[in-house]
Amino acid sequence: MIPEALRGVRAVVRENVPLSGKTTLRVGGPARFFAELHDAAALAALLRAARAQGLPILALGKGSNLLVPDAGFPGVVFTLAGDFLATRIEAPEVVAGGGVSLMSLAVATQRAGLSGLENLSGIPSSLGGAVRINAGSYGSELFDVLVSADLVSAAGERRTVPAAAISHGYRWTALSDTDDVVTGARIRLVPKAPGEIAARIAEVAAKRKGTLPKQPNAGSIFKNPPGLFAGKLLEECGLKGRRVGGAEISPVHANVIVNLGGATAADVRRLMEEMKRAVKDRFEIELQAEIQIVGEEKTENLS
Numbered sequence: 001m002i003p004e005a006l007r008g009v010r011a012v013v014r015e016n017v018p019l020s021g022k023t024t025l026r027v028g029g030p031a032r033f034f035a036e037l038h039d040a041a042a043l044a045a046l047l048r049a050a051r052a053q054g055l056p057i058l059a060l061g062k063g064s065n066l067l068v069p070d071a072g073f074p075g076v077v078f079t080l081a082g083d084f085l086a087t088r089i090e091a092p093e094v095v096a097g098g099g100v101s102l103m104s105l106a107v108a109t110q111r112a113g114l115s116g117l118e119n120l121s122g123i124p125s126s127l128g129g130a131v132r133i134n135a136g137s138y139g140s141e142l143f144d145v146l147v148s149a150d151l152v153s154a155a156g157e158r159r160t161v162p163a164a165a166i167s168h169g170y171r172w173t174a175l176s177d178t179d180d181v182v183t184g185a186r187i188r189l190v191p192k193a194p195g196e197i198a199a200r201i202a203e204v205a206a207k208r209k210g211t212l213p214k215q216p217n218a219g220s221i222f223k224n225p226p227g228l229f230a231g232k233l234l235e236e237c238g239l240k241g242r243r244v245g246g247a248e249i250s251p252v253h254a255n256v257i258v259n260l261g262g263a264t265a266a267d268v269r270r271l272m273e274e275m276k277r278a279v280k281d282r283f284e285i286e287l288q289a290e291i292q293i294v295g296e297e298k299t300e301n302l303s
């Protein structure tokens with residue numbers, strides 16, 4: 001069993017842990033096992049044990065891009081803590097663990113007078129989650145600054161891969177199709193006055209506050225089709241405010257589903273199906289899911 005396998009390593013393991021409180025959308029059932037891993041040895045032990053016991057694994061970052069089924073997750077969900085939260089400035093480069101939040105990384109680099117993360121600072125992501133999907137906003141994306149990623153495969157093999165060797169595009173990287181865990185990353189920034197960087201971080205925070213709903217959500221549900229905005233297409237379908245159970249297509253942003261309280265994953269799925277169907281019927285465009293639906297293909301795109 002997982003708790004026994006992790007005895008003696010730096011990890012905290014619990015059974016039947018509700019995942020709803022660990023995702024920004026606040027829906028989803030329990031993880032059979034939930035482990036907080038504090039170092040590379042703990043991660044290696046967990047991957048070994050899960051493999052030996054035939055249990056599926058799921059890396060959890062900040063839970064800001066996840067739809068967890070109501071039935072929960074039948075395997076091991078793990079989160080990177082301890083050593084994986086370290087940040088080391090080697091100006092103009094920065095080395096940080098996969099569990100570090102983008103906001104804290106942006107603040108640490110701002111203090112060091114290093115610019116490049118300002119536009120990404122408002123994304124409520126871990127560094128690992130952001131590398132995996134090539135998170136982006138306001139014309140910047142993580143791969144603009146990524147030098148290399150530290151990866152551990154599900155078989156426990158560790159490697160550092162240059163960013164140039166990882167295929168990537170809009171809200172996608174080759175890592176999205178694997179179980180590789182992003183344990184850390186090296187990024188390269190540009191020297192700039194800390195005051196100027198701080199001003200841009202504040203500007204980004206203010207802009208985001210004005211455009212995103214306040215209720216629990218998982219950000220954009222669908223990716224933007226090339227040259228178009230999914231939110232605009234959905235708005236033109238008249239979907240703002242449409243509700244299923246406790247889930248609602250936000251009246252503020254048509255590509256965001258909010259949890260009004262008590263929403264289930266099934267409610268969210270039904271809304272997603274309606275959104276997808278409406279855009280297909282009206283514009284002949286197949287929307288692709290941006291949120292990761294747990295338990296489905298890695299690059300699951302609701303069909």
Ligand SMILES: Cc1cc2nc3c(=O)[nH]c(=O)nc-3n(C[C@H](O)[C@H](O)[C@H](O)COP(=O)(O)OP(=O)(O)OC[C@H]3O[C@@H](n4cnc5c(N)ncnc54)[C@H](O)[C@@H]3O)c2cc1C
Pocket residue numbers: 024058059060061062063064065066080098099122123124125126127128129130131132133134135136137171180181182183212217218219220292
């Ligand atoms: C209010 C709001 C605004 C948002 N705005 C934006 C935006 O502007 N731009 C944007 O790109 N996204 C945005 N998002 C979506 C989300 O923040 C990003 O997709 C983010 O990168 C997800 O990271 P996470 O750490 O929360 O990952 P999680 O949601 O925890 O996980 C998402 C996926 O990544 C995997 N994963 C997590 N950590 C790791 C790791 N260390 N190694 C390997 N795989 C991992 C998980 O297994 C899962 O498959 C927004 C979300 C919210 C709620």
